[in-house]
Amino acid sequence: MTLKAASMPLNEDEIIEGIRRWVVAESPSHDAGGVEAVLDEVEKDFEGLPVTIDRRPGTGGYGGILKVATAEPSNEPSILVLSHVDTVHPKGTLTGRLPFHRDGDKLYGPGLYDMKGGAYLAVAGYRALVRAGVAPARPVTFLFTPDEEVGSPTSRAAIEEEARKAAYVLVTEPARDGGRIVTARKGVARFTLATHGRPAHAGARHEDGRSAIREMAHQILAVEGMTDYARAITTTVGLVKGGTAANVTPENCTAEIDLRVPDPETGAEMVARILGLQPVTPDVTVHVEGGINRPPYPKTAPIESMLARAQGVARAIGFNLQDCPMTGGGSDGNFTAALGVPTLDGLGIDGAGAHTLHEHGLVSSIVPRARLLAGLMETLR
Template identity: 45%
Template sequence: MTNPLNLPFDTDEMLAGLRPWIETESPTFDGAAVNRMMDVVQHDLAVLGARIERIPSPMGLGDSLRATLPHPRQGEGGILLLGHMDTVHPVGTLAKLPYKREGNICYGPGLMDMKGGNYVYLDALRKLLAAGVETPLPVTVLFTPDEEIGTPATRALVEAEAKRHKYILVPEPARPDGGAVIGRYAIARFNLQTRGRPSHAGWALSEGRSAIAEMAKSVGVIEGMTTEDCTFSLGVFHAGQWVNCVSSVCDAEVLTMAKTQEQLDAGVAKMMALNSDKGDVIMEIRRGVTRPVWEPDQPGTMAMLKLAQEIGSEIGIEISGSSAGGGSDGNFTGFLGLPTLDSIGVRGKGLHTLQEHIYVDSLTERAKLAAGLFCRLTG
C-alpha cells in the first residue's frame, strides 16, 4: 500500500488551488458572500466524487456544507473534518490585503483562519483518492458559515453531526509553536445597551443624558475586571447619527474568556451585575452565545495527539498539545467528550489582521500530517 506520507504533495499546486478560496471573500454577516465561498468549495468536493448537501441557515446567514467522501461505507460515522468558511474580513479587504506570495510567506484574508487548513486537509483526501488509498474509516466534511460570531446558527448541527463520528479533526491554525490544541477555554459574549435622554447638543445640551458617555465610562470598568484567568474585552461600539444630538442609545459587545467553567461563571456574574436602571442612563446587559470549556487530557483526544506526534516524528516536525484560548467549534465537540484534535492546520501569524499570512512550507507539512491521520485513525 502507498505510504500516505509519500504522496506527491506540491506546494505550487496547493497555492494555485487556494487562491480562488482566498479571493472569494466571505465575511460572516454577508450570507451571499459566504454562499459564493461554499459554491467554490462545493465544486472542489464534487470533483472528488463526494455526496454533497447544502444546509440553509436558520438565522439567514450563509449555508453549511456537508459532504461524504467516496468509501465503501460512505456516509457512515467515522472521521469528521470540521471547519468554518466565514472570516472576519469584510468584502473589499483584498484591496488592502491581496493574495500574494513573498518567499515562504503567503498573505490573504482568511488564509490562516482557517481556509488554509481546510484546503490542506481536502488536498490530502484528494491525493489519497487519486492514489487509490482507502482510509480505514469513512470521512465526512462539515464546513459552517458562522464560527467567527460564536456559531449561533449551527451549533446544533455541529453537535449532532459530531456525535455520529469516532474522531473529529479541526484544522484551525496551529499554535505558535506548531502544536495542536487538546482543550479550550470557555468564551461568553454579551450585548450591552445604554439608554439616555436625547437633546439638541448645541441648543439644550444640559437637558440631555448621553448614552455614549455612559458606555465610554463602562469600557474602563469592564476591561479593568480582566485577570490572568478571566479576560474582558469590549470590541464593538455603535452609537450616534447626528453630531448635534445627544445620543440616547449606544450598543456594544463584550467577549469574556476564562480557563475554567467556574471562572467563566464568576465572570458572567460580574458582567450581569453591571445591569442598572438607576440614574438618568439605563445600562442593559444581555448574555449572548457561549462556548463551553473543553477540558484537556481526555483519553480519546490524547490518543489522537499521540498518533499525530508519531506521524510528526516521521515527517520531521514536533507536535505539542495544550489547552488554548480563542474559541473554535472544537469547544463543542470536546465539551461533549468526543475525541477531538484541534489547531492541526497551517502555521502562520496575524490572523484577524491586515497582515494575516501563512508559512508556505507548512502546506505540505500539514498535508502529510492530514494524510497520516486519515489513514491511521481506525475504529
C-alpha cells in the same frame, strides 16, 4: 509507525493553485454569494472522489453548509473534519491592500491563513489517500460552514449533529506559534449592555439630565476591571454607542462586551457577575443580556491521547508536533469538545497575521501539514 501518508505523492504547486482558487473567491461572513462561490470551488475539488455531497441552503442571510462524506450513512463513528470558509476581510481586500501573491516562503491573501489554507490541505490530504489507494481508518465527514467568524449562528446545530456521530474531530484552523496545534481553548461569551438615563438641554437644563454615557463609563470600568490574568479571565468592551447630539444629555448608550474564560465553572461565575451589573448613577437604569456562545474547550485525557497519536504521525512524516497552551480565541472546535468528542484544533497551515493585511501561510508547511491530516485520517481507528 508504518504510515503510508508519509510517502505518498503530494504536488505542492497543485495545492497552492487550489488554495489560490479558494482565496480569490472572497467570502466575508455576511456575503452569502461569496461563501457560495467558495463552496462551488470546494465541490469541484471533490469531483471524481468516492464521496457523497449534501449541500444545504443558507439561512438568516448567510451562505450554505456543505457536507461531504466518504461513505454511505452507517453506525460506525466517523472522523469529522471541520472547516469554515467565511473570512473577516471585506470584499475588495483582494484587489486592494492584500492581493494573493507569493513572497519567498510566504503565501499571502485574505483568509488564506484563517482558514482556507488549512481547509484545502484536508481536501488535498484526502485526495492523496484516494490516489494512493489508502482507505481511511474510519468514514470521514467533511463539514464546510459559512459563519464561524461571527459565532456560527446558523451552523452550530449542524456541527453538533455531526459531532455526535463522530469518534474524533479534526479542525483545520491555522497552526499557532510555529506549527503548534490547539488542544484547549477558552470559552467565549458576548453581552449587550444598555444604560438609559434622562435627556435634557446640556446648557439650559443641565441639572435635569441623567447621562446614560456617564453611567456607561462607570460600567465600562467595572467590566474591564473584571479581567484577571492569573485566572485566565479577560473582559473587553469593544463597541460603544450613545447620545444624539453634543448639546443633549444622552438618554441611551449601548456597549458590546467580550468575555473569555478557561472552564465552565469560571464561565458561570463571570456570566452571573456581568448579568448582575447594577447602576451607579441615581435615576439611570442598566440592562444586560447575553451569555456563553462558545463553551470552554478543556484538554481532557482523551484529547491528550489523541495528541500523542498525532505526534506519532508527525514523527513518521519527519517533524516534531507540539501543542500550545490554552488559546483565547474560540473556534467551532469549542462546540465539539464540549460534547466530549476528542478534538484536535489548529491542524491547518502554519503562518501568521490572521485578520490583518499581512495574513499569510508558509509554503514550507503545506506538504507536511497535508500529510499530517492525511495520516490522521489513515490511522485514527
